[in-house]
Amino acid sequence: MWNSITNLRLLSPSIPVIVKIILFFSTWIVVWLPAAIVLAIALKWHPPQPLGNKKLPLLASLYVIVPFILWATSWIENTSFTNWGWDWQPAVLMSLLRGLGLGIISLVILFGLQLTAGWIELQKSEVSTETGEKIINFWALILNPASLLTLLLGLWISATEELIFRGCLQTILQQDYSMLIAAAIASFIFAIAHLIWAAKETLPQLPGLWLMGMVLTLARIADNDSLGLAIGIHAAWIWGISTLDTEGAINPTGRAPEWITGIGEKPLAGAAGLLLLVATAAVLLGSSVLSVPNY
Structure with missing residues (x-):
């Protein structure tokens, strides 16, 4: 897996930015889904029910992983915050x-x-x-x-x-x-x-x-x-x-x-x-x- 990430960093300059954006959000959602499913079960919520006061825990679980996703993105892009x-x-x-x-x-x-x-x-x-x-x-x-x-x-x-x-x-x-x-x-x-x-x-x-x-x-x-x-x-x-x-x-x-x-x-x-x-x-x-x- 590490080799794949390293190769992605080497290939990054040649990857179209739209593909990069799709990969960014796809990775974010895939990483978040396990926590979202567990939270949804704990909160007894499922689509298409309105979120109501259940929105904040789900939003928090989505945003708490952002620093890690962004750090990985900055490393692949060879840049900094x-x-x-x-x-x-x-x-x-x-x-x-x-x-x-x-x-x-x-x-x-x-x-x-x-x-x-x-x-x-x-x-x-x-x-x-x-x-x-x-x-x-x-x-x-x-x-x-x-x-x-x-x-x-x-x-x-x-x-x-x-x-x-x-x-x-x-x-x-x-x-x-x-x-x-x-x-x-x-x-x-x-x-x-x-x-x-x-x-x-x-x-x-x-x-x-x-x-x-x-x-x-x-x-x-x-x-x-x-x-x-x-x-x-x-x-x-x-x-x-x-x-x-x-x-x-x-x-x-x-x-x-x-x-x-x-x-x-x-x-x-x-x-x-x-x-x-x-x-x-x-x-x-x-x-x-x-x-x-x-x-």
């Missing part, structure tokens, strides 16, 4: 924090404008002792243990997905394609991969997920080839939207059609969410650190 935009320099942490800030601000603007327009409303959950008016306590919503756990999970998921799609896949695809074509392909795979968890809910979000992938690729470019900014933005979007969804903090009012606010209450399945992505891209394009690296 640094070339994929991942390193442990302090500048990466600062970029991640800037990304978190940008992602959170973008969500505040998105939902703030919709609240102002009357397209959505707050799901009132607490009572003010002074006026008797029911209000929502945003600080309690953001700083409660469940929300902070969601932030940690969001950072893990975003770091994993960015290293895979904007790091490994993007870089490998650029061996045969231009940066733009490589980004389009990687973003398409990123969008399609979400179908594995909830196909019916994900289908209306596919254009938004593809555009999100393109914006996050732009974040890597804007961050001088580092994944820090992309991870931060991605994590903020996961954290913010998941927290609001879990807490039921907002509801559509019906004053705007679903194709504007989001089909199935999913922001990426609506025009407002797509505009959020376009606006984020505009901010990244206008960034003073924008450069186009030769990676």
